[in-house]
Amino acid sequence: VTDAEPRMMRVLGFCSLAFYCILAGLFWNNFTSTATKADDVAVFVAGAALVIVYFYGMRSATHVTPVLIVGFAIAFAIVGFFMVPFDSTDVFFYMATGWEQTHYAHNPYSRSLRDITDIVDDPMVQNEWMVRNRNPWLDLPVPYGFLFALISRGIAWAGHGSFWATLALFTLLNLITHAGTAWLLWKAAHLIPGANANAILYLYSWNPFMVLQYLGNVHNDIIVAFLVLLAAYLLLSGRLLWTIPVLAASFLIKYVTI
Numbered sequence: 001v002t003d004a005e006p007r008m009m010r011v012l013g014f015c016s017l018a019f020y021c022i023l024a025g026l027f028w029n030n031f032t033s034t035a036t037k038a039d040d041v042a043v044f045v046a047g048a049a050l051v052i053v054y055f056y057g058m059r060s061a062t063h064v065t066p067v068l069i070v071g072f073a074i075a076f077a078i079v080g081f082f083m084v085p086f087d088s089t090d091v092f093f094y095m096a097t098g099w100e101q102t103h104y105a106h107n108p109y110s111r112s113l114r115d116i117t118d119i120v121d122d123p124m125v126q127n128e129w130m131v132r133n134r135n136p137w138l139d140l141p142v143p144y145g146f147l148f149a150l151i152s153r154g155i156a157w158a159g160h161g162s163f164w165a166t167l168a169l170f171t172l173l174n175l176i177t178h179a180g181t182a183w184l185l186w187k188a189a190h191l192i193p194g195a196n197a198n199a200i201l202y203l204y205s206w207n208p209f210m211v212l213q214y215l216g217n218v219h220n221d222i223i224v225a226f227l228v229l230l231a232a233y234l235l236l237s238g239r240l241l242w243t244i245p246v247l248a249a250s251f252l253i254k255y256v257t258i
Helices: 004-032 037-061 066-081 090-104 128-132 146-159 163-189 197-205 208-216 221-236 240-254
Strands: none
Touching: 004 037, 004 066, 004 208, 037 197, 037 208, 066 163, 066 197, 066 208, 090 146, 090 163, 146 163, 146 240, 163 197, 163 208, 163 221, 208 221, 221 240
């Protein structure tokens, strides 16, 4: 490893961190006020810069220590945790259906949010950001598996009806899952002949799509991906017995309803 490669990765890491911070500020501004064309242009430029830096860094990722990669990945994830949803209201639906279950004791598969008399005035459901987006979720039952419905219920219960606390808990779940996914990829890479663990760790943990969509927009797909990856890791490590139950759990999160 030459001095030039780690130095280049540090430069790229700090540049990426700066772009993530800029995007976080822009997303908060757009979250609390109406976005202007200038805001949209700034988001596009910062996002494009992140992608360029990410692809440029691929050349150096295999020549640096994993500590350097992980250090910046943690910094990116922390910024991602403090972002707010910027182009998706999915997490607000998770929050609403979880609150519907724990507070109103309704089955989210047999009733839509609009069917419940007082829920449309509840800020956990009809908050200003959902109103801005015409709240497309009010007339839909839960489209996810019942295991995720139970997870949503538990998180909403822990949030005690606080919009921000519940949002933070959903983001925290994704943050933990994100870290677990990176760790599993690192472990699995050592079980695959010829695989470069550094490159795999970099390709996942520095990927702007992962940070922006799964920490910023808080999509639940990352939970499914983690479980599928866990099943693959168990298979690679010779623990076949646990592979099928873990795969089944992934289907219960995303696809199997009641």
